[in-house]
Amino acid sequence: MNKTNQALMGTLIGIALVCAVLSFVQTVMNINDGNFSVTADLLGLFSGSAMPESIHNAYWDLIGLYTDPFGNDSGAHATILLFTVGFALVAAGCASRATRDLKGSADDPQEYLFTHRPKAFLRCLMIPWNMLTAAWGFKKVPVLIPMIFIPFMLPFALIMDIVLAVLFAVAWTVMNIRMKLAASKDRRAYDRDTRYAVCPKCKRKFYRPDVKCKCGLTLSYPVPNKYGVRYHTCNNGHKIPSTNADGIRAKIQTVCPYCKGEMFSHEARPLAVSMVGSAGSGKTTMMISAAESIAALAKEKGIVSEIITKGISADAQRGKSHVVPTPAGELDSEYFFLRARELPEKQVIINDISGLEFQPDRDKILFEEYYKYNNGIVLAIDPFEVMALYHSQSPTKGSKNTPVATLESFYHMYTEINGYGPAVRSAIPFAVVLTKMDDPKIRSSVDAEGTPADFLNKYGQKTIVDIVQSAFGNVKYFKVASLGDSANAAEPFAWILSENDEDLKTKLFG
Numbered sequence: 471m472n473k474t475n476q477a478l479m480g481t482l483i484g485i486a487l488v489c490a491v492l493s494f495v496q497t498v499m500n501i502n503d504g505n506f507s508v509t510a511d512l513l514g515l516f517s518g519s520a521m522p523e524s525i526h527n528a529y530w531d532l533i534g535l536y537t538d539p540f541g542n543d544s545g546a547h548a549t550i551l552l553f554t555v556g557f558a559l560v561a562a563g564c565a566s567r568a569t570r571d572l573k574g575s576a577d578d579p580q581e582y583l584f585t586h587r588p589k590a591f592l593r594c595l596m597i598p599w600n601m602l603t604a605a606w607g608f609k610k611v612p613v614l615i616p617m618i619f620i621p622f623m624l625p626f627a628l629i630m631d632i633v634l635a636v637l638f639a640v641a642w643t644v645m646n647i648r649m650k651l652a653a654s655k656d657r658r659a660y661d662r663d664t665r666y667a668v669c670p671k672c673k674r675k676f677y678r679p680d681v682k683c684k685c686g687l688t689l690s691y692p693v694p695n696k697y698g699v700r701y702h703t704c705n706n707g708h709k710i711p712s713t714n715a716d717g718i719r720a721k722i723q724t725v726c727p728y729c730k731g732e733m734f735s736h737e738a739r740p741l742a743v744s745m746v747g748s749a750g751s752g753k754t755t756m757m758i759s760a761a762e763s764i765a766a767l768a769k770e771k772g773i774v775s776e777i778i779t780k781g782i783s784a785d786a787q788r789g790k791s792h793v794v795p796t797p798a799g800e801l802d803s804e805y806f807f808l809r810a811r812e813l814p815e816k817q818v819i820i821n822d823i824s825g826l827e828f829q830p831d832r833d834k835i836l837f838e839e840y841y842k843y844n845n846g847i848v849l850a851i852d853p854f855e856v857m858a859l860y861h862s863q864s865p866t867k868g869s870k871n872t873p874v875a876t877l878e879s880f881y882h883m884y885t886e887i888n889g890y891g892p893a894v895r896s897a898i899p900f901a902v903v904l905t906k907m908d909d910p911k912i913r914s915s916v917d918a919e920g921t922p923a924d925f926l927n928k929y930g931q932k933t934i935v936d937i938v939q940s941a942f943g944n945v946k947y948f949k950v951a952s953l954g955d956s957a958n959a960a961e962p963f964a965w966i967l968s969e970n971d972e973d974l975k976t977k978l979f980g
C-alpha cells in the first residue's frame with residue numbers, strides 16, 4: 471500500500487476507531503453501573519433519551535435474548551463479555567484484507583486511491599463489518615458465527631460508519647480537487663508539448679502509450695487520476711511518477727497499446743518524415759547523413775540528441791558511404807530525440823522504406839496509419855538515373871522503379887489513404903531532392919540547367935514536377951550531397967521540421 475493510501479486510511483480509520491473505543495468504554499461503564507445503555511452520551515443512539523423508547527426497548531430485549539435467555543439473571547458480566555467480542559470483531563474488521571484491498575484489476579494492475587477505488591464509499595462503510603465479509607469469503611467458517619454477534623457489533627460499527635461517512639466525504643472532496651487540478655495541468659502541458667505518441671513498429675498513433683513497470687506489469691499511462699495524484703503504485707508496490715513536473719515520467723519505458731511493442735516516447739513531440747524514391751535513389755544514405763548532421767548541429771547549439779534506432783546509429787553513420795540496399799519489408803521507423811533545458815523534447819521519426827514498397831502490389835496496411843500523421847515527405851531523385859533514362863531507350867523506361875512510377879505509386883496510395891479528391895492539395899511540406907550532388911558529373915549536369923525543377927523538366931521528368939505541384943501546396947526543391955565534405959543532407963529535413971515546429975525552427979535551425 472502506498473504512502474498516500476496509508477495516510478488516508480490511517481487517518482479515517484484511526485479517528486473512527488477512537489470514537490468506537492470511546493463508545494465501547496462508555497458502554498462497559500454504563501452496564502457496570504447497572505445502566506443498560508450503549509454510548510448514551512456520545513451518540514444518543516439506543517439511549518432511550520435520543521431514541522424512541524420502543525427502539526431502545528426492542529434492542530435491549532434482543533440483547534436480553536443472549537445474556538439472559540431464561541429471564542432470571544441480570545447478566546451484567548455476560549453482557550459486557552459479549553459487547554467486548556462485538557467490539558473486537560469491529561476492530562479486527564478494520565485490519566482485514568477487504569479493508570486493505572486497493573489492487574487494480576488485471577487489465578490495469580495498479581493500486582487505486584483509497585477514496586477512488588470502485589464503490590469506494592460503500593466499501594468504506596463496510597470497514598467495521600469486514601469480519602462478516604471475511605467470514606463470507608472464508609468458506610470453512612460459516613458466516614453465521616460472526617453474524618451471531620451482529621447486535622453486539624452494531625453500536626460500535628454504526629458509530630464508526632457515521633464518522634467514516636463524514637471523513638470520507640471530506641477526503642474524497644480534497645483528493646478529487648487535487649486530482650482534477652493536477653490532471654488538467656498535466657493535460658495542458660501534454661497537449662502543448664507532445665500532442666500524441668506514435669509506434670515505430672505498427673505505425674499507429676495514439677494519445678498516450680501504455681507504460682511498463684520494472685516488474686513487467688503493463689499499466690495505463692500514469693496521469694493524475696483514480697490511481698493517484700503525484701505518483702501511482704503498481705500492484706507489486708513499485709512507485710511510478712504520474713506527473714512530468716520533474717521530467718522523470720518521460721524516462722518510463724512505454725509500450726504501444728496496439729501491438730504491445732516496447733518503445734520510447736519520452737513525452738516528446740513526434741515529428742515524422744517519410745522518404746519516397748525509387749530503389750537506389752539515395753534515401754537511406756540521405757537519412758543517415760541527415761541524422762549525423764542534425765546531431766552535430768544540435769551539439770553546437772547545446773542540444774542533446776539521442777539516437778535510439780540502429781539504422782541511424784553511430785555505426786550506421788560510419789558506414790554510410792556503403793549502405794546495403796534496404797530490404798523489402800523493412801518497415802520499422804528510425805528515430806532520435808532532441809532535448810535541451812529550454813526545448814520541450816522532440817522525437818524525429820524517419821520512415822525509410824524500400825523503394826519496392828511503393829509498388830502497387832505491396833501490402834499497404836502500415837502506410838494507412840502512418841500517412842495520417844506524417845509531417846513531411848522527402849522525395850529522393852537520382853539525377854544520374856534521370857539522365858540515363860533520358861538518353862537511353864532501354865526497357866527500364868517502362869519499369870516500376872523509375873522516379874515517376876515510384877512517385878505515382880506513392881501518390882496514389884497517399885491520396886487514397888487520406889481520402890483526398892483530385893482537386894485537394896495536401897498542406898504538408900514536400901521536399902523534392904536531387905541526390906548525389908557530390909558527384910562532379912552530376913553536379914555539373916544539374917547546375918547547367920538552373921533549378922532542380924528546370925533539370926527535371928529538361929530531362930523528361932516534367933510529370934514529377936506536375937504531380938508534386940498539383941498535389942502539394944508547400945513544395946521546395948533541394949540539391950543534396952549525402953557523402954563527402956560538403957554533405958548537406960540535413961537541409962530538406964531542417965526545412966520540414968522547421969515548417970512544423972517553431973521550437974526547432976528557432977532553437978536548432980534558426
Ligand SMILES: Nc1nc2c(ncn2[C@@H]2O[C@H](COP(=O)(O)OP(=O)(O)O)[C@@H](O)[C@H]2O)c(=O)[nH]1
Pocket residue numbers: 747748749750751752753754755756790791792793794795796825850905906907908909950951952953
Ligand atoms: N556519391 C554519392 N553516392 C550516393 C549518395 N547517396 C547515395 N549514394 C549511393 O547510391 C547508392 C544507393 O543509395 P541508397 O541510400 O541505398 O539508396 P536507397 O535505395 O534509396 O535507400 C549507394 O551505393 C550509395 O552509396 C550521395 O549523396 N553521393
Ligand SMILES: [Mg+2]
Pocket residue numbers: 753754755795796822823824825
Ligand atoms: Mg534504402
Ligand SMILES: [Zn+2]
Pocket residue numbers: 669670671672673674726727728729730731
Ligand atoms: Zn505498435
Ligand SMILES: [Zn+2]
Pocket residue numbers: 683684685686687704705706707708
Ligand atoms: Zn511493478
